[in-house]
Amino acid sequence: MNLPNMLQIESLLSACRAETLTPTDIVREVVARINAYAVKDPAVWISRVPTERLLARAVELEGQPAADLPLYGIPFAVKDNIDVAGLPTTAACPAFAYEPSESAEVVQRLEAAGAIVIGKTNLDQFATGLVGMRSPYGQPHSVFSPEYVSGGSSSGSAVAVAAGLVSFALGTDTAGSGRVPAAFNNIVGLKPSRGILSTYGLVPACESLDCISVFAGSTSDAWKVERIAGAPDERAPYSRALCSRPLPLTTFRFGILRKEDRFFDGNEGNAVLYARAIRLLEQLGGTPVELDFAPLKNTAALLYSGPFVVERLAAIKEFHRTHRKDMDPTVGTIIDDAEKYTATDVFEGIYRQHGFQQVAQRMWADFDVMLLPTAPRIVTKQEVIDRPIAANSLLGAYTNFVNLLDMAACAVPAGFAPDGLPFGVTFVAPAFTDEDLAALAGRFHEALGEAVGAARTDRPMGEKAEEIPSSERVLLAVVGAHLKGFPLHWQLEQEHAVLRATTRTAPDYRLFALPNATPPKPGLVRERGFVGEGLEVEVYELDAAGFGRFVASVLQPMSIGRITLADGKEVCGFLCSEAVARSGTDITETGGWRYYMTER
Structure with a gap:
């Protein structure tokens, strides 16, 4: 079978509707790819739907008109802190595992649209981390090098898409877990506005901040998934309807980091790529406006260095009390810190959060969207082993504030540094701009001209800024x-x-x-x-x-x-x-x- 390297949704749908491809063909190819890729990286999956069940699902779909189902035969993966009936939910902690009686609301909606769940993917335990290294089921690596992390916590979901094993994957994003792994694997990570995708059936990390996110090969694929999966759900306490808010797409202003705020932890190649991204967005009709990053950085500190860590304890309080010894040491240490905060500390943290939200709201008067690095640089697995907390903090430098300030975000590839490793940028905008944000990020991604995932175009950027085309x-x-x-x-x-x-x-x-x-x-x-x-x-x-x-x-x-x-x-x-x-x-x-x- 001759399926494309990246299983783009529209390509598969067109072939199925033309009857040159069937869901059975797709399932057989996906299973073969997964088995082959396991030799290279055996840590992508925690559990998989048995092949006979996948084939039965494919045959079931083949009895229905392909034109009636917007995701007919499309294979997808689910992060293993989201329930899928028939597979255990582990949150990457075997002692926590349980068998859900029904699938999460978003999974049900995607299956009703014709999509096929392939399996559950690996993650940083209890979605606590941005590195993809905190799991007893192994540590997935970037599709570009076994020495470098895949990014977390949605580590396996990103690799499954980037390696061409599925068309899209569900992740979660509290501090950047739907964006950092996208950057490290050269794919798209769409973080919806909070509450647009129901969190019913999700093991919470910080329930007031959690988002189910989408990894895909293009922003159009990611937005298609969000549109199908999104709906108000009274069972999810923070659920909201998507009341679309437009963004200007022809001529627009975009916030960028001032030179003194551009931190890449010594990686000059990524600094050049960020400068190139700014120039490319100018070519697409944007006007850059320097932003004050200080309030965003101060907001980010609330998430792990402040009382919001208490919400992570609240999510698994009883399990933490009875099974602390069964937890990943780094995850356990982070959640242990919650016990030092008082109720007064928590409310003071909430007050600070709302104060920062007021500041951020005023920022939107100066520009329509932000263009930020997704992360300063990719890190090696050894760096995480040596300095687990510091490495994690580095990766969240440009992501941690987004949910605290009620913003939407879309991470897209932005090229490769001279060392051949990927770099990404993130488009950030106010809540409910999801559709236009994906469209603008998609225009940037298409104009970049790079292939996605492991199928990248082999032309890394040079080291000198002079190699960037004039705007x-x-x-x-x-x-x-x-x-x-x-x-x-x-x-x-x-x-x-x-x-x-x-x-x-x-x-x-x-x-x-x-x-x-x-x-x-x-x-x-x-x-x-x-x-x-x-x-x-x-x-x-x-x-x-x-x-x-x-x-x-x-x-x-x-x-x-x-x-x-x-x-x-x-x-x-x-x-x-x-x-x-x-x-x-x-x-x-x-x-x-x-x-x-x-x-x-």
Whole structure:
């Protein structure tokens, strides 16, 4: 079977609806991949649904119309502090394990949409940690190196997606556990606004702050999962309806760290990548605004260095009292600290939290969204062994404040440092901006032009800031309806675009005439290993603001990403969803859209 490395939802759905793929095919391939990957990393899963049950579920789905189920046959993983009927819930503590009588509300909703639960993934015990090292079931590692952590607490969920074992995975996020593992494995981590995904069936860490989060290969996949899984639930005390709040997407202001606040713990490569991310977001229509990070940093200290740790004790108070010896030593030590705080301390902490919320609310008058590093740098497993608390604190430097201040966040890949290790950035915005936040982060991710997960593009950034492209002018390659003399060329003219070259793409691109497109247009896709003659493109130059406005007008299945030209130079350009493109007619041999339209 020839499934893509990353099991993107839309690609699988399109194949299933075209009857070129079945849920049974998907299950068999997923099981084979999991078994093969276990040789490389045996610590991803805590428990799995038996293969015969998975196949029975696939056959059940095959008796239903694929078009009726928005997640038909899509395989997913569940962090093992979220209930799945038929599998134990351990929270990575064998002495705590129990057999749930029903699945968590979010799992039920995803299964009702046609998704297939594959199994339960590893985590930092009781979701206490950002390192992925605090589990008796083993320590998953980053898909890029066995020496480096996968990030926690949702360690196994992130690896399962990045390794192409499932299409998406549920994690949880209290202090950054849905974002840090995404950065360390080159995938997307969407942390919804608190309460949008029901926490019924979740073993709480800090119940007033917990979020069930989504790992995926794209922001569109992650948002699709959140939209399907989200609904008010009276059984979850902090449940809320998603009253969508819009964000400006064409021209917008984004908060960035001041130079003196940019902390990467000595990793200069990541500093360069953050600077590049700022410039790329400028090219997409954003205006950077420096923010005061001090109140955010002070808020973050409440979570582990203040009385909010008491809530972690409240979640497992009886178990902690009777089974303290069965707990991970570091997790136990963290929760032990809760006993030194009084009720007065807790209320004073809550008052400070609300004070910081007022400060944060005023910050949104200066910008619409924040662009922050997801973490200063990835750490080795040995660093965590040597300094478990300090390493964990390092990884939470830019994440711990988000839930305390009632914000939504979406972590996306942002490239690779010269050492070949991944770096990520996080888009942060006020609560209820989830949909637009995912859309904006997705535009950034697509424009970056990197592959996702372990299938990354092998072109790490150089060490010097001079290698970052200028944000003043942007080169854009067009291949179809925007060519000079074609129906959509006016969109370039209104942005005063200047034609700089007529050239060709690198040889490994194919061009397809899209079915039922108005006006007629093609879809360009890259096919690694294919050797053709390249496709004709026109390269235009726009200013950054004009480019941002132009990109905002681009509709699916099109996106703007990075295209390699015949001379090896990379520019921005039109790409198309591969599944949609290949549903059309392959016109690669014509040499380009202009030639194809002339021959018609």
